[in-house]
Amino acid sequence: MNSFRLAPLGAFFLCFGAFSASANDETDEVMVVTATSYQTRASEAPASVSVITEEELALLPYNNLADALVTTSGVNIADLGQGRKGIEIRGMDVSQSLILVDGKRISRASDMMGHSNFELQNIPVSDIERIEVIKGPMSALYGSDALGGVVNVITKPTTNEWSGSVTGGGAMTVDEDGNATNIEARASGALIADKLLMKVAAGQSEQDLIENRYEPGETDIAGNKNTFVDLELTGIISAQQELELGVKVGESKIGTTRLIVAIMLFVVRQRMTR
Template sequence: MKFPVLRLVRHPLATLACAALSLHPAAAAAAEPGASADPAALPTVVVSASSLAHTLKDAPASISVITRADLEKRPVLELADLLGSIEGVSLSRSGNQVAGVQLRGLGQAYTLFLVDGKRVNSNNVSFRGNDFDTGWVPVAEIERIEVVRGPMSALYGSDAIGGVVNIITRKIGTIWRAALKLDTVQPDNSAAGDTRSASLSASGPLIADVLGLRVSSSYDKRQGDQGLNAAVNGVAQPGFPLIANRALGAALAWTPASGHDIKLGHDTSRRERLHDPANITGLHGMAGYRSDPHIQIAQYALFMEDEIALRDDLKLTIGERYDHHQHFGGHHSPRVYLVHQLTPTVTIKGGWARAFRAPTLLQGSTNWGSVSCGSATVGCYIVGSPALAPETSTSKELGLQFDGGRIGGGITAFDNRLSGMIDISSRTSDRVLAPTYANFAGFLADGRPIFAYQNIARVRTRGVESSVHATFSTHWSARANLTWTDAKNTSNARVLPLLYRPRQNANLSLDWRPDAQWPSSASVRHIGAQYLSVPSNGQNLVRKQAYRVADLSTAYRVGALTVGAGVLNVGDKGRQRDSSADFNEEGRRVFLSMLAKF
């Protein structure tokens, strides 16, 4: 389906950022090339859970880390696919749009994306899914990704009600280094598009220990599918569209003192082209159509946080954020989190937080409209609503972590309650049924029904996250996680499930290293049953059954060269799309990759 009303093209998109970052010395050391990989010698340090750097077990939040080694195991075109293997993370997969990252059953609008601590969220300017948030950095330049599961609004603002994804780039080292990475992915089905990607990066000192430079360039392209899906009731759904990304980047880093960096960077990126109906035009055929293309608001915030050592083994983190919104006045977002080192290997964590989230610019404006319901001519039309109220949330979590060196893991229970959740999923193209919907707003001149964003009174997401990792020997290691999530709209007498929230997600990976030259891995993802369509009247719910995807990969390393190969989605599962609300899983495909370091 194509919508010619608006084309969002990030070309050229230029950003100029200057940030002063103060890092714990261990955090800086952990990012240096050649740093020890022995967990006993240097524990993993994270910087996204608070205003201070912490080890994973001390951090006042539930955090998962995707390492550089994880990124190099297989070709990564969209980071969202890799993030979906983390406990507590599910993907919003409406149609075949780029997947949205959902944390603990909350929608993608509640996940804040950062690059080196700087926000890059684009939810305020886009209605449908996009990869702007996950595509800012070439994969070759990513050092690690920290995923904070749980509310972080006190520190980062209202976008972080669900949590934070912080993409941390590689530090500019003390010597010059360069890397070239090439990937090709060939599908088993000739109707599916193939993928090619390339990246080149270099960094090093211009003035030893004082000034460094990093430059990078990348390109990836996935051809569009052609006739991939079989017809259902005479209708064949489209497959994945063409995706092409180009990026150039450069950064300078000044080190005035040990452990401190001041960075100046400039990036341009040409991203995927989107045909999106989102347009600030008013209603078609109505007075005032296209009369005012501008929307703006003013908002400011104040933030404070303190970590209090109640005892050597007991620390309390207290945070408070005050936001003042032009339309909704002042709101508080407090947070309290307790970390208790019960023993050297066992940690108990728990916290409580409250937050508010104002409607986005588009959600709150009747001057914004979008075609929907599957057609730009005979479907429906959706608009913003100035009657919307801010969302408020209350979140709790309690967890236990164990780290005995060779074996470790954890379990965490969470409960999120949202009042006034902003929603637009209630809509239909049926002109007879449309007036029965609570958010029905009338008809266009051509007869299409109009629906407005609405506040759903109550939404609750709760669940349990569990994970375990084990090193059996110098050759074998394994990781597994399981998440159970119950995400529901509890506004009315009949409780309804939320869309694209699998009830269970599980991941298992096994790494085998017969020697340093031959790393191999196998992984299995279980994506639980989920709902694709949930009408507000509770009738005719559409449910997608659970499925599992297995991947195999191996690599050979010789000197500075690594050649990898593997098979993705070995069983060719989940690739059929039966309806417009359904989605394709990438089918069986083989890949070949090469990484050269200089």
């Protein structure tokens, strides 16, 4: 009799355990927005999606967006010559890979001027919450320049509470050629609580040149130096709308070439909850 009475109780616990595991799986599943323009589970997105999380970015010393995408399957960081790099997704041309920051389109600086990697180098890694990579045609949502895919960089939200971080790293070689350094600093918080929010980030990365051991005067890796400052002000108009003003300034030096790029963004949009 005792064994007969305990059997249903054991079955109950087994069923309860299976239900709990299923509930946790649903709760912990990654949510994405790029594939559909609204929040959905990655497993239900109508495209192949890879997500690089903030925790994954913290594990390795990534200096910029190009570094962060190197290990993503189906994505290639192409060398376009003259110090320029580009993102190729599933073998499609660089011009058919679209870069977004918080859903906003970022033009390729290399299309306007040579030697520039503004969109790959001037997004502070310390400010990235996650990166969503859509591999495959997304022209229906984003136009013909998303025929290869989309890279959407989701930055950390700005809140009333002030927070900040400073990160840095470097590498030194024995013969002093090819030394590299990188440093970033960011801070965000409210200038006026629930009315005016601010985010500021700045950074500098430098890669020394590596001379060719066989051909004096030639280099295997050209030296480069990149400095940027980002400032973002968000005014909360109502519970549904906000006004954003952003300014990005970057300076790139590759060999003897020096470029300064400045971008200003002004947009009114619906408030997003993430």
